Amino acid sequence: MSSVARFTESVEEGRRVLRFQGDLTLSRLGPLPTRLDRLKGRDFLIDISGVGRMDTIGAWIVHRTARDRGGEIVGAGEGAATLLRQVEKADLPVKVRPDPPAPFERVLTQLGEATIEAGRTFVGLLGFFGAMLLSIGYVIRQPRRFRLNAVVQRFEVVGVHAFGIIGLMSFLVGIVIAQQGAVQLRQFGAEVFTVNLIGRSSIKELGVLMTAIMVAGRSGSSFAAQLGSMKLAEEVDAMRTIGVSPMEALVLPRVFATVLMMPLLGFYAAIVAIVGGAVFCWVSLEIPPVTFVQRIREVVPATDLWQLLIKAPVFGLIISLAGCFQGMQVKSDAEEVGLRTTTAVVQAIFLVIVLDAFFAVFFTEIGWL
Amino acid sequence: MSGSDDIVIEVKGLRNSFGDAVIHDGLDLEVKRGEIIGVVGGSGTGKSVMMRSIIGLQRPDGGEVRVFGEPMLDRDDAQLQGVRKRWGILFQGAALFSTLTVAENVQVPLREFYPRLSERLLDEIAAYKIVMVGLAPDAGPKYPAELSGGMRKRAGIARALALDPELLFLDEPTAGLDPIGAAAFDQLIVDLRERLGLTVFLITHDLDTLYTICDRVAVLADRKVIAVGTIPELLALDHEWIQEYFRGPRGRAAEEAMEAEAEARTAETNGGTEA
Numbered sequence: 001m002s003s004v005a006r007f008t009e010s011v012e013e014g015r016r017v018l019r020f021q022g023d024l025t026l027s028r029l030g031p032l033p034t035r036l037d038r039l040k041g042r043d044f045l046i047d048i049s050g051v052g053r054m055d056t057i058g059a060w061i062v063h064r065t066a067r068d069r070g071g072e073i074v075g076a077g078e079g080a081a082t083l084l085r086q087v088e089k090a091d092l093p094v095k096v097r098p099d100p101p102a103p104f105e106r107v108l109t110q111l112g113e114a115t116i117e118a119g120r121t122f123v124g125l126l127g128f129f130g131a132m133l134l135s136i137g138y139v140i141r142q143p144r145r146f147r148l149n150a151v152v153q154r155f156e157v158v159g160v161h162a163f164g165i166i167g168l169m170s171f172l173v174g175i176v177i178a179q180q181g182a183v184q185l186r187q188f189g190a191e192v193f194t195v196n197l198i199g200r201s202s203i204k205e206l207g208v209l210m211t212a213i214m215v216a217g218r219s220g221s222s223f224a225a226q227l228g229s230m231k232l233a234e235e236v237d238a239m240r241t242i243g244v245s246p247m248e249a250l251v252l253p254r255v256f257a258t259v260l261m262m263p264l265l266g267f268y269a270a271i272v273a274i275v276g277g278a279v280f281c282w283v284s285l286e287i288p289p290v291t292f293v294q295r296i297r298e299v300v301p302a303t304d305l306w307q308l309l310i311k312a313p314v315f316g317l318i319i320s321l322a323g324c325f326q327g328m329q330v331k332s333d334a335e336e337v338g339l340r341t342t343t344a345v346v347q348a349i350f351l352v353i354v355l356d357a358f359f360a361v362f363f364t365e366i367g368w369l
Numbered sequence: 370m371s372g373s374d375d376i377v378i379e380v381k382g383l384r385n386s387f388g389d390a391v392i393h394d395g396l397d398l399e400v401k402r403g404e405i406i407g408v409v410g411g412s413g414t415g416k417s418v419m420m421r422s423i424i425g426l427q428r429p430d431g432g433e434v435r436v437f438g439e440p441m442l443d444r445d446d447a448q449l450q451g452v453r454k455r456w457g458i459l460f461q462g463a464a465l466f467s468t469l470t471v472a473e474n475v476q477v478p479l480r481e482f483y484p485r486l487s488e489r490l491l492d493e494i495a496a497y498k499i500v501m502v503g504l505a506p507d508a509g510p511k512y513p514a515e516l517s518g519g520m521r522k523r524a525g526i527a528r529a530l531a532l533d534p535e536l537l538f539l540d541e542p543t544a545g546l547d548p549i550g551a552a553a554f555d556q557l558i559v560d561l562r563e564r565l566g567l568t569v570f571l572i573t574h575d576l577d578t579l580y581t582i583c584d585r586v587a588v589l590a591d592r593k594v595i596a597v598g599t600i601p602e603l604l605a606l607d608h609e610w611i612q613e614y615f616r617g618p619r620g621r622a623a624e625e626a627m628e629a630e631a632e633a634r635t636a637e638t639n640g641g642t643e644a
Contacts, residue, residue, distance in 0.1 A: 026483060026533055027454065033490050055533035056565065060497055061490075086564050087497055094496035096472040098510040332514040333467045 003052065005032045009039065016041060018071070021050040024058025033061060042069045049075025059083035063091065121347075128325045132255060135247040147253055154257030158219045162265060166214050170269040173206060174198060174276025182285060191285055195295040198277030203304045207270025208262075209356060212315040215262065216348040220323035223254050224344035227327025228337035236328070246328070255320040262316030263309050270308060303368040311359050315352045322348040375402050376438075377536055377568045378423060383432035385418055392418050394592040396432070402535075405562060405569040406597075407579045409614065410589030416572045417461070419589065420538055423570075424458060425449060436536070454482050456536040457529030461544065463521040465513040471499065471524045472509040478531040494531070502527045503557060519550040523557075530561070536568045537561075543575045551575060555582050576615075576623035588614075600624075 003022040010017050018039075022028060046066055051058070063084055066073050076084060101109065139146050181197040227250060230236050236246045274296065281287040287295075326344035330336050378400035385393040392415035400406050410416050421427035423434055425441050434441040439452050457478075465474050472495040479491055486494075499509055502523045513521055522542060529537060542558070543551035559582050561567055573579060579586055580600060587597045590610050596603055603611050614620060 026479075029483070029486075031485070033487060037487070056497070056501075057494060057533055060494065064493065082564065086501070090497040090500035092496075092500050092506045094472075094499055094506040094509050096492045096495055096509040098470070335467050 004028050004030050005051075005058065007032065007036070012045075015045050016043070017047055018044040018065070019047045019050060020062065023052040024048075024054040024061065026055060026057045029057070029061075036061065036065060042071075044069055044071035046071045046073045047075045048073060048080060049077075051080065054080050054083055056083060056087055059087045063087045067091070124329070125321065125325055128328070129321060131247055132251060132321070135245060135252060138245075139248060139252065145248055147249060150249065150253035151256050154253050155261060157222075158215065158254075158257050159261035159265060162215065162218055162261075163268070165218070166211055166265055166269050167272045169210060169214060170202075170207065170272040171276040173210060174202060174273035174278075175280045177201060177206070177273070178277040178280035179284070182280075192287070192295075194277070194281060194285065195287065195292060196299045198274055198281075199296040199300040200304060202273040202277070203270045203300055204307050205356070205360075207273055208266035208308050208312050208315065209352070211262065211266045211269045211312070212319065212352045213349055215258065215265065215316070216319045216322075216345050216352065219254075219258060220319040220348045221341045221345045223320060223323030224327040224341040225337055227251075227324055228330035228340050231328065231330045232334065232337065251324045251328075254324055255317065258316040258320035259313045260316070262319075263312035266308055266312040266315075267305075301368075303363075307359070307363055307368060311356065314355065318351045318355065319348040322351065376400070377402050377436065378570065379433075379435040379438075380419075380423065381433040383419070383422060383434065384430045385415060385422060385427065386430055391592060393422075393429070393432075396589075396593045398587055398594050398597070400568060400570060402568055403562075403566060404584040405558065405571060405582055407583035407586045408570070408572045408589060409574070409579065409586060411610065414589045415592075416589055417540060420540060420570070420572060424456070424538060450482075454532055455534055456538065457526075457532065457534040458538040459522065459525045459529045459540065459542055461540045463513070463525035465521060465524055465528070467513050470510050470512055471504070471516070471527070472496070474513070474524060475499065475527045475531050478528065482532060495527075498527045498530060499524075501561075502530070503553065519546050519554070522546070522554065526557070526561075530565075533565065534567070536570065539569060539571045539573075541572055541574065543573065543578055548577075551577065552581075558582055576620050577626065580623045580627040 005020070005022040005024045005028050007021065008019045010019070044065070046062060048054075048062055059080065062073060065071060073084065178194055178198050181194045182191055185191050185193050185197070227236070230250070236250070239246050239249060278289055278292045281292055282289055323344045326340040326347070330340050376399050378398065380396060380398040383393050383396040383398075384391075396419065398419075408416050408419065418427055422429045423436065423441070429442065432442075436452050437455060441449070441452070465471070466477065469477070472492070475495040475498050476491050479486060479494060496506075496509065500506065504520060504523050504527065508516070508520065508524070513524065516524060526539075526542075537558075539558070543554050546554060555578050558569060558571075562569055571578070571583065583600075585597055585599055586603060587594050588603065588608075588611055589595070590608075595608065596606055596611065600615065604615055615624070
């Protein structure tokens with residue numbers, strides 16, 4: 001019964017006749033539309049009396065042929081006639097694609113939009129920071145409004161849950177520094193200075209920097225995604241109308257927890273990296289742990305630790321601010337949540353590295369070599 | 370097979386549970402070709418879960434589901450493609466792809482199943498489908514985020530209808546629409562059924578929809594379909610929930626509206642014959 005749609009062309013009584021046969025349905029269409037496009041000539045008599053089943057797409061093709069080639073449709077059964085009327089009624093000039101802008105114009109537009117966006121982000125971030133400071137002010141005046149439970153919960157998510165991955169990462173980084181350092185220093189017969197390398201670089205730079213990157217990836221992104229989805233679900237609006245400040249309820253606990261957890265995580269990362277280095281030194285360079293620890297105490301000045309403890313909270317502030325800020329910027333749809341999350345992480349890591357460079361210069365200037 | 374040809378959806382002994390909570394147990398349902406069947410039930414009775422089991426998004430614990438006579442359970446994707454070509458689904462939130470325009474959304478099933486269609490024909494099909502579901506002609510290049518709730522549902526229907534399906538699943542199509550929009554939507558579904566000979570599986574809480582467009586109503590309660598029938602048939606049953614559902618203040622209002630409309634229609638035809 002069911003057969004592929006096809007058509008034949010003939011001349012009868014001086015008129016060109018187009019005869020459709022088979023099932024004019026989407027699944028049976030096959031190459032019919034292409035063949036129809038190749039057909040030349042106008043003013044056909046379109047006979048569809050031989051058509052089996054027909055759907056709207058079949059009807060559309062018949063209608064289109066009649067419309068474009070100025071033909072006349074004959075032999076339509078009741079069902080087919082209804083379908084043809086329906087598609088004819090639906091034949092309005094519909095825009096399907098957005099108008100493409102000129103290429104040159106598009107580049108300029110994108111450049112301009114990116115510039116404006118960068119400016120807006122900077123101003124917005126500054127404004128967000130200000131709003132946060134204000135709400136810290138409120139909370140200090142009314143300490144009851146401080147949400148201890150939320151903060152403690154964030155401690156767990158940002159800090160405790162990150163222990164495993166940060167520990168593993170730092171341990172491996174410690175081993176890598178020790179191994180690479182040892183290979184280079186061996187050329188000068190200065191293998192023993194591997195200990196200096198591990199101790200100073202871990203505590204001063206790597207511990208806190210690697211931690212910041214990990215926290216930005218783990219927590220900064222999750223802040224942005226959480227707040228973004230909450231904004232989409234109108235939870236943030238609901239909070240505002242109930243009289244709960246989203247700044248106090250959502251942003252402050254996250255910022256507070258990150259600022260507090262970063263020094264702890266950074267210190268922990270530095271220590272684990274040193275342990276990793278120590279293990280390598282013990283196994284490969286035959287420096288026993290006791291000697292290793294003694295050397296570390298001799299070569300690492302207390303100022304290195306101060307540097308870590310000063311930098312870490314600042315990095316935490318940047319990461320959590322970027323995450324929360326981007327999350328709160330979400331307006332339209334789920335795709336934006338993803339984009340904002342990416343932006344939050346990129347922004348956080350970028351700012352952390354830029355600031356780290358500033359810190360390095362600053363600490364050198366004040367004599368904390 | 371000719372006997373089962375008239376049954377489009379057949380569910381037998383369906384069992385669904387989430388952990389300890391048993392949602393369905395021994396649920397049976399048959400949907401006939403060409404009918405609009407409404408599924409009602411209190412919140413949490415598993416209306417959506419039932420639909421998801423039928424369309425293969427939820428793996429039931431047990432039972433049998435057949436669509437167009439084809440068993441749906443324990444089949445791989447390739448075997449189900451043939452069935453998927455023949456149905457269209459409108460999800461509760463329309464579930465339009467947010468990165469695609471309305472026209473592109475409509476074209477997705479066409480491109481997936483019929484990659485040989487020319488761009489021009491695809492654009493034309495998208496265009497007339499958009500008009501058919503009652504969207505404005507300039508809606509084509511818009512993104513879902515730019516549409517209102519009602520327009521989004523219409524766009525969702527346009528996508529569901531892209532392949533000219535025989536079976537349409539609608540999950541609460543009129544929820545969140547204003548009464549005028551909802552009535553227009555009901556009309557649209559009836560129109561489409563008449564035009565295209567669709568079978569419609571409709572989950573709804575909208576009593577007006579039930580009264581105006583549904584041929585039969587299936588009532589979900591106590592983990593199974595407790596009754597299927599026309600509304601008068603259901604009203605004749607002595608079940609507390611059914612009585613409360615249809616006889617409550619909202620149910621009565623919908624019934625009265627329906628009766629008034631029917632009366633007006635008979636008066637009109639009588640007047641016509643007298644004159």
